Amino acid sequence: MPAGLIIGLRGVDLGVPDVAAHVRFYIDTWRLSIAAERNGSVYLRGTGAYHHILALHPRERPGLLCINLAAANRSAVDALHARVTAAGVQQCDAPAPLIEPGGGYGFSFVDPEGRVLRVIAGDARHPDAGAQPDRPQKITHLVLNTPRQEAAAAFWVEALGFEISDRSLLTFVRCDSDHHNIAFHPGDASTLHHIAFEMDGIDSVMRGAGRMRDAGHPIEWGLGRHGPGNNVFAYFVGPDDFVIEYTAEVEKVDASYRVREPKDWAYPPGHSDLWGATPPPSARMKAAQKKIGFAAGPFRP
Numbered sequence: 001m002p003a004g005l006i007i008g009l010r011g012v013d014l015g016v017p018d019v020a021a022h023v024r025f026y027i028d029t030w031r032l033s034i035a036a037e038r039n040g041s042v043y044l045r046g047t048g049a050y051h052h053i054l055a056l057h058p059r060e061r062p063g064l065l066c067i068n069l070a071a072a073n074r075s076a077v078d079a080l081h082a083r084v085t086a087a088g089v090q091q092c093d094a095p096a097p098l099i100e101p102g103g104g105y106g107f108s109f110v111d112p113e114g115r116v117l118r119v120i121a122g123d124a125r126h127p128d129a130g131a132q133p134d135r136p137q138k139i140t141h142l143v144l145n146t147p148r149q150e151a152a153a154a155f156w157v158e159a160l161g162f163e164i165s166d167r168s169l170l171t172f173v174r175c176d177s178d179h180h181n182i183a184f185h186p187g188d189a190s191t192l193h194h195i196a197f198e199m200d201g202i203d204s205v206m207r208g209a210g211r212m213r214d215a216g217h218p219i220e221w222g223l224g225r226h227g228p229g230n231n232v233f234a235y236f237v238g239p240d241d242f243v244i245e246y247t248a249e250v251e252k253v254d255a256s257y258r259v260r261e262p263k264d265w266a267y268p269p270g271h272s273d274l275w276g277a278t279p280p281p282s283a284r285m286k287a288a289q290k291k292i293g294f295a296a297g298p299f300r301p
């Protein structure tokens, strides 16, 4: 596990035109729960300890407003602020108490490719209910498109203390014992590729896929098992074309993990995962995976 100052991926803030529709979907079908509501925004939690993992804010257009990273404590927040500032980041708030449900102490900044991030410590936590059938526990990773894959990963490693886990078509980095919390996918612009929610096992992934099918969101890729991370996956196009993944059995790694290269992860022709049973990703999903951009400037809810 990295000895960094960041200890986890807490979640994301999304902007959406119809918050109520998203809330219905994320509660009834995706199986998150409401943690709080404030000023038209709704904060949803998983079964894990984070106060909330997905916050929905009313905005004219769908977008990714902020990626939230959990720091070890207040002094880690201050140390990360110094590191981010020293890395030459142009837009960065000073650390301060956060005025939002869950609270805490943190700062927002914009990384070199326009991603809006927050580093937070001291926020409220729930008793951790752990893995529960049919309910996401947490957001285990985000995949981000980038035109500068190695430079993007280098900033997260050097400024934020993440470690490289693997390189395939993607570059995978981690801040805790999950194989990856962030992965960088080659793309024309800095956009969101997908958001992955961790389930307690394959049965929950598949029952979730059944709920999604009933709700008009069929599997777009899967059921499969990834090479890097060894996780089972099913991908969907959710409301407003956010691409979301149910995943399970994410590999746990530590400092002894050996970083592998793209040649180590080559699949046989026609296969897109370790099993070889799933068709390739749908054209619909591949188009959606380029549509969601980042909001401009530091996040101030």
Ligand SMILES: [Fe+2]
Binding pocket: 141, 143, 194, 196, 245
């Ligand atoms: Fe994923």
